Amino acid sequence: MGLAILFGLFALGLIVGMPVAFALGLATVGGFLYEGLPLFIGFQRILSGISVFSLLAIPFFIFAGELMMQGGIAARLVRLAASAVGFMRGGLGVVNVASSMLFGGISGSAVADTSALGSILVPVMKEKGYDADYAVNVTVTSSVAGVVIPPSHNMILYAVAAGGVSVSNLFIAGILPGILMCVILGIVAWAIAVRRGYPGEPFPGFRQLAISFVVAIPGLMTAIIIVGGVLSGVMTVTESGAFGAIWAMLVTTLVYRELSWEKFKLAVVAAVRTTALVMILVATASSFAYLLALYRVPDLLASSVTLISDNPIVILLLLNVILLLLGMIMDMAALILICTPIFLPVVKDLGMDPLQFGVILMMNLGLGLCTPPVGACLFVGCVVGGIRIDQAVRTILPFYAAIIVALLLVTYVPFFSMYLPNLMD
Amino acid sequence: MQIADERQTRSPAFRALDALARVCMAVAGAQLVTLIVIFGWLVWGRYVLNDTPTWVEQLALVLVVWITFLGGAVGVWTNAHLSVDFLRAAMPAPVGRVLHWLALVGMLIFSLALAVYGGQLMLDTWGRRIPMLGIAEGVRAMPMAICGVLSTLFTLFQMSELAQGRGPLQG
Amino acid sequence: ESWRGWNIHPEDYPNGVALDAFADMVAERTEGRIEPEVYHNAVLGDQPDAIEQLRNGGLDFANFNMGPMGEIVPATNVLSLPFLFTDIDNMHEVMDGEIGDRFADALAEEGIIALSWFDSGARSFYNTDHPIATPADMEGLKFRVMNNDLYVQMVDELGGNATPMAYSEVYQSLRTGVIDGAENNWPSFDTSNHFEVAGYYSNTNHLILPECICISADTWEGVSDEDKEIVTQAALEAAEQQRELWAASSEESRQKVLDAGVEVNEVDDPAAFQDAMQPIYTKFIEANPDLESYIDDIRATQQD
Ligand code: NA
Ligand code: NA
Secondary structure, eight states: OHHHHHHHHHHHHHTOOBBHHHHHHHHHHHHHHHTTOHHHHHHHHHHHOOGGGGGGHHHHHHHHHHHHHHHHHHHHHHHHHHHTTTTTTTTHHHHHOOOOOOOHHOOHHHHHHHHHHHHHHHHHHHHHOOHHHHHHHHHHHTHHHHSSSSSSSSHHHHHHSSSSOHHHHHHHHHHHHHHHHHHHHHHHHHHHHHTOOOOOOOOOHHHHHHHHHHHHHHHHHHIIIIIIIHHSSSSSSSHHHHHHHHHHHHHHIIOOOOOOOHHHHHHHHHHHHHHHHHHHHHHHHHHHHHHHHHTTTHHHHHHHHHOOOOHHHHHHHHHHHHHHHHHSOOOOHHHHHHHHHHHHHHHHTTOHHHHHHHHHHHHHHHHTTTTTSSSSSHHHHHHHTOHHHHHHHHOOOOHHHHHHHHHHHHHHHHHHHHHHHHOOO | OOTTTTTHTHHHHHHHHHHHOOOOOOOHHHHHHHHHHHHHHEEEEEEEEOOOTHHHHHHHHHHHHHHHHHHHHHHHHHOSOOOOHHHHHHSSSHHHHHHHHHHHHHHHHHHHHHHHHHHHHHHHTTSSSTTOOOOTTTTHHHHHHHHHHHHHHHHHHHHHHHHHTOOOOOO | OOOEEEEESSSSSSHHHHHHHHHHHHHTTTTTTTTEEOOOOOTOOOOOHHHHHHHTSSSSSSEESSSSSGTTOGGGGGSSSSOOOSSHHHHHHHHSSSSHHHHHHHHHTEEEEEEEEEEEOOEHHHHHSSOSGGGGGGTOEEEEEEEEEEHHHHHHHHTEEEEEEOOHHHHHHHHHHHHHHEEHHHHHHHHHTTTOOEEEEEEEEEOOOEEEEEEHHHHHSSOOOOHHHHHHHHHHHHHHHHHHHHHHHHHHHHHHHEEEEEEEEEEEEHHHHHHHHHHHHHHHHHHOOGGGGHHHHHHHHTTO
16 A cells, blocks of 8 residues: 555656656655654655765766867767768768767766767758758667766666666676667668768868877867776776866866856756756655665565566566666656666576666666657757657657667677676676 | 746746746855865875875765755756656646646645755754764755755745746746 | 564674564564564665664664764764774673663663664774784775774874775775775675785774664653563574674684685784874863763773
8 A cells, every 4th residue: 555655646746747856755755654654764865865975976977078068079079980980871870879989988978968969960960961850860869878888877876776786897887788789870870871872971081080089089088087097996986077077177178278167157057957857866766765665665576577477588578678668758867766676686586687787777768768758868859950759750760679679689698798897807 | 047038037036036046056056166176186185195085075975965955946946857748748738737736736745845854854963963074964954955945935936827827937 | 563673784694684583583472562574784774864763763673883873872982992892702791781781871862772782893904915913004005994083083093094985985996006905894804805805904803893783762662561571682682693693704704715815914912003092092081071981991891
């Protein structure tokens, strides 16, 4: 009964259009009142939920991403990608995917990826005769790389929710799946471009390629500092995040000289806003999770899943379908926080490593960012491309298929997510 | 914020609340920059001076709570919080209106609870010190109470807007 | 009546096993009048939150470590003083006796009824560089400590660089030299895998923190005298079991890290470490004159 009240109130809050964080909070209040527990505990959980050391890296990654966007790093990464792979048929489509891979290595956010790269690339693509729907589809789906390729603040959320999963190992685990996904997306983008007869760009020559590369180096250094700092272990994840943000600030003001005071303020405001939206979710979700633990929901689910089937392949497929459906209607951060404590024990029982599940979760929910009815990346992409959501979605299926193929490979072939982490040990 | 709409800029209530939201954003922005600077100092102290500033970690945890709740309050004002609104949008207008009212009532309840229990937590823990910082533990809970009070005000304003037949502000 | 219990450790840990045993004993002997249920793994929050929950009706019982208790019950800060006890037996002797009752009284004033004392072993320093035999060996090394001024002062007085850090960051930081060492008991040194990266464990035994089985005062008030007797007896038996399991698990961990090639050493002159703590004790007594008697009485048990 308590559980019904908890989930019922939550669902009701969502249906009437309350902010997800407030709906979680309200449902928790209802749960506490029903159980006769002192309400202050719920609010204590809200506060402790965000007083967590690992979460400190989140504002840093978000801020670094905003600085990259405002300060011209993103534009230089695109130019590098264009010099390198722009000559292929449908070159700009492939450039788009490659830029996402580079940008994904610095920004932890798919939405930042869509708006930063989309606002640079989509207008250019339209001008060169690419259809708007194609430009938007490529931009939106390849932005999922931002979540899977490290660093990624969503991975930090997962590590915290999973309790005791190492963030740096998780980062390492995301590298190959992120690349795999981009390669498959690149192939799809290329194939569609060929069929639609989009041209390639003339190859600018190795000299120009070298110049683009040199110009992009200070920007790429941000990635090397953040990811390299974590992987080499010179710094902790949090320290690397702070250092990356400081570096991005220095490069964009001193080297690229594009970060004016106005743009700096824009970056700060955007970073505060995103940080607050994510962290408020973390806060109320941890209060919600207190009641889930009290009702022993993870145990209940783990035992009922095994009733449905004891075939790991079937269970994993089922989990993927559930996550995909949830991802379609809800935002990523909230789902990570709610689903991790519930589903992780199930996959652990199947012998899956929490790292692999983390990557699977990122890809599933990342895909959800690109789907209607709720898809932050899709929304941003359509705004940037000046088309309606239904126009974009009509031709997006092959791109979804590319991500799903990558997802299935990562689900059933542990190699992709586990090879690098095992190598590190 | 950038939600200024002709008809609303004229209302004194709007201007007052908008000013409050701007102050919150300015404070939270300064706190974000502080957060980065003190972490730079931590790295410098640990690697270069071999004398780790022991207060950074604890101060950073407090700052994040402040940024979250101040930014969260601003998010209520600008309607920036993540929500699932396609269902409400898909409903016929009168039904959508009822749902919108319910959503605002739900937000009002939770905002009031945040204010009351945030305040209680703050007072309860005021006598305890945050380890390594020496400041009152209650400082950590304070932004939660502030966020509760502000979201209550912001939500009440949105209710009055809705009562006058105006749609939600867009952030 | 069903009781909610808090435990920070996994259920197969000595504390988890003993708490489950406590729950079973109570349920059986009260013939179901009280049915305790333990929530392991800190799923209901960390210790500072759990203490508040226990004092406000969210929890009925818990297994608390006396380290983070000092914020609520200042007297228990005495137990966080470095090199207070000579060894674990000394701690048992003190806590099971009259001094332990005084700590229990101080806890009771804040609504926490301590029924029996668990063991959390002795904490010692380990590092990646060399054995620590004298305070001089600490010089210049970065040690991770828990967030408590007393522990920071301890490392500073010994000449090291105290670095408060989240526990989850320690492994990676040891591996890569962000810090040089940390301090903990045998089972934690083992299960955290820190022994893989920190090859020197030095038996300083500088912190021997007791833990309690504590009941909420509100809950306790509603228990009949007969059942109080049963619950107390069960708590004492659980503590006995926990101490045995703890000793066994410490020994098992010690053996395991020795087999893994960790170099373990005893300190040459424990008194040199204790002497270095004098400024901390002086400062502590200045700030808390009423707690001096606790320290004196504990020292008196160590005279022979
Ligand atoms: Na990323
Ligand atoms: Na979606």
